[in-house]
Amino acid sequence: MFSKMQWGLMAGVLALSLGAGVALAAMSADDAIKARKACMKIGHGGVMGVAVPIMKGEKPFDAAALKVAFAAEDAACKDYASLWGVDTQKGDKETTHAKAEIWSDPKGFEAAGGDWYKADQAVRAATDEASFKVAFPALGKSCQSCHEKFRAPLQ
Amino acid sequence: MKRILQALGALALLGLGVVWVITTPVALTSAVLPDHVADLENGKLLFNAGGCISCHAPGPDVKDVAADVPAGGKPLKTPIGILYPPNLTPDPQSGLGNWKLQAFLAAMQQGLHPDGNHLIPAFPYGSYRSMTFGDVADVFAYLNSFPAVKNQVPAHEVIGLPIVRRGLTFWKWLALSQPVWKPDAAQSDSWNRGAYLVNGPGHCQECHTPRTLFMTLDTSRAFMGGPHPEGKGKVPSLHGLVERARYKDAADLVSAFQNGEVLGYEHMSGGGMGEVQGNLSKLPEADVKAIAEYVLSLK
Numbered sequence: 001m002f003s004k005m006q007w008g009l010m011a012g013v014l015a016l017s018l019g020a021g022v023a024l025a026a027m028s029a030d031d032a033i034k035a036r037k038a039c040m041k042i043g044h045g046g047v048m049g050v051a052v053p054i055m056k057g058e059k060p061f062d063a064a065a066l067k068v069a070f071a072a073e074d075a076a077c078k079d080y081a082s083l084w085g086v087d088t089q090k091g092d093k094e095t096t097h098a099k100a101e102i103w104s105d106p107k108g109f110e111a112a113g114g115d116w117y118k119a120d121q122a123v124r125a126a127t128d129e130a131s132f133k134v135a136f137p138a139l140g141k142s143c144q145s146c147h148e149k150f151r152a153p154l155q
Numbered sequence: 156m157k158r159i160l161q162a163l164g165a166l167a168l169l170g171l172g173v174v175w176v177i178t179t180p181v182a183l184t185s186a187v188l189p190d191h192v193a194d195l196e197n198g199k200l201l202f203n204a205g206g207c208i209s210c211h212a213p214g215p216d217v218k219d220v221a222a223d224v225p226a227g228g229k230p231l232k233t234p235i236g237i238l239y240p241p242n243l244t245p246d247p248q249s250g251l252g253n254w255k256l257q258a259f260l261a262a263m264q265q266g267l268h269p270d271g272n273h274l275i276p277a278f279p280y281g282s283y284r285s286m287t288f289g290d291v292a293d294v295f296a297y298l299n300s301f302p303a304v305k306n307q308v309p310a311h312e313v314i315g316l317p318i319v320r321r322g323l324t325f326w327k328w329l330a331l332s333q334p335v336w337k338p339d340a341a342q343s344d345s346w347n348r349g350a351y352l353v354n355g356p357g358h359c360q361e362c363h364t365p366r367t368l369f370m371t372l373d374t375s376r377a378f379m380g381g382p383h384p385e386g387k388g389k390v391p392s393l394h395g396l397v398e399r400a401r402y403k404d405a406a407d408l409v410s411a412f413q414n415g416e417v418l419g420y421e422h423m424s425g426g427g428m429g430e431v432q433g434n435l436s437k438l439p440e441a442d443v444k445a446i447a448e449y450v451l452s453l454k
Contacts, residue, residue: 048419055418056410097425100387140417144424147416152388153426155380 029087033094036083043076044143054129055136061129070124081113097152105149112146178321180271188257191292198297200442201290205356206434209427210240210277217306224301226250228308231277234386236313238277246303251295259295260288266327273323275311276330277384281372282358285336290356330371345441349449352442357435362390362427378453383426390426394453408447412436 027035050069053059088096089103102109119139126132202208213220214228227242227250242250251259254269261267266280274280283291313319336354338347353359365373365381380392401422402408411420415432423432435443 052419099426137417140415140419143419143421144416144429147421147424148427148429151425153383153390153428154422155389155391 027083029085030092030094032083032085032088033091033096033098036080037094037096039073039077039080039083043073046072046076048140051123051132051136051139055133061132063127066124066132070120073120084109097154099150099152102150109146109150112142112150116142116146118142174321178324180267180273180324188260188292189288191289193296194289194293195297195300197290198293198295198300200438201286201294201356202297203434203437204352204442205283205294205358206431207243207294209430209434211243213304213306214239214308217304220304220306224304225298226304226306228306232385233277235275235319236311238275238311238313239308240278241308242304242306243298244301244304244306245299246305249305249307250303251298252303254295256292256295260291263291263294265331266323273320273327275313275320275323276326279358279361281330281333282355282361284331285351285355326370329369333371333374343448345445346448346452348442349445349447352438352446353449357446359393363393385426388426391422393450396453397451398454402451405444405447405451408451409440409443412443412447413440 047066047069050062050065054061084098084102086103089098089100090096091098116139119135119142122135123132123139126135208223208225210229210231211225211227212222212229213224213226214230217226217228220226225243227240229240231238231240244250245252247253258269261269262274262278263280263283263286265284266274266276266278268274310316336351338351342350360372360374360377362381362384363378365376365379367373378393381390382388383390396402396408397404402411410418411423412432412435414420415423415429415436420432423429435446438446
């Protein structure tokens with residue numbers, strides 16, 4: 001019924017939910033940075049990992065796999081907005097690509113988050129390959145426009 | 156004692172005089188330009204390869220002008236201050252409407268403004284020197300095909316701007332004596348095409364190559380990554396992109412240039428590269444492939 005990958009993702013969701021619960025109890029700046037990295041890598045990265053091969057035509061549209069990936073994203077990105085305290089600006093042990101503009105332009109940062117949310121919801125609403133392929137580019141664009149302003153270049 | 160002071164004063168004045176003379180931009184003699192039939196399509200291609208719009212975009216006060224019209228004025232934050240890139244549309248007063256091709260060529264390849272000033276090299280004429288005459292002429296023709304937008308951009312907010320411009324004389328001595336890009340007969344046509352686009356119009360080295368103490372490109376470390384032009388952070392190296400597992404192969408890099416983060420290529424955005432990627436995605440596929448071939452040959 002479930003593929004190996006789906007089981008893996010579900011295990012990941014569970015582990016992250018537990019992790020998030022523990023993390024909320026005492027969130028240091030480093031923990032907050034770790035948590036938002038997990039949201040980026042496991043949450044958003046997981047969605048991209050399923051979605052991009054569909055967009056490239058390498059894999060068929062797979063509603064079940066997408067559903068699992070989005071559930072993992074929800075878990076990994078829970079309380080995301082609360083992970084950007086001023087104390088996280090310069091990372092202590094955890095290095096971060098977060099740019100100072102996040103804190104100097106909080107409204108712009110929030111708006112970028114809003115754009116992502118709308119695009120993400122639209123992709124979730126897609127029911128078949130055609131509607132998915134129409135909705136997805138806006139989601140990718142929302143990653144790009146936020147990274148352009150608020151993330152330093154990756155090396 | 157008084158004599159010595161007078162002599163020193165005279166010497167200082169003489170020194171200043173010499174500096175004044177040598178930092179005065181030399182107006183171009185009216186060289187005869189080759190005959191050229193403008194190719195607007197090629198001009199547009201080079202406009203995109205150069206990403207002209209990314210700096211010359213309409214500023215926040217410009218109303219009713221499409222975002223892809225280079226009306227200028229979008230503030231550009233740099234370590235020396237805020238620059239307001241000029242209006243490139245053919246408006247006679249505030250744009251290039253009264254410019255002759257020769258003046259445009261002097262700006263693009265010698266960093267000279269018709270008003271006799273040195274241009275600030277945020278405008279990357281060091282790289283544009285490697286462009287062919289025909290390509291520069293086609294860009295000029297393409298710029299003239301835009302609707303004329305009346306937009307007088309604000310003056311640059313740079314402390315001591317006239318002195319900075321004079322000081323550029325010395326920088327230009329160094330920077331403009333560096334060799335221009337030349338094709339390599341041992342390489343394929345597509346490699347050479349990619350190398351031309353990257354080193355000439357694309358001006359990729361301006362950010363991806365570190366600089367010397369004198370702020371010229373350190374060509375001995377070409378494409379090894381440089382300081383970010385906005386003053387903070389680092390622009391990555393372009394060497395070994397496959398070996399460092401940034402991209403699988405040339406086809407993957409082509410897809411990255413064409414789609415960027417829309418298909419999850421996260422190295423294609425952050426700090427301005429997304430903007431560059433958007434411009435490059437408008438190039439013909441053969442040129443994108445040529446760029447990928449050249450970039451991946453940087454081991």
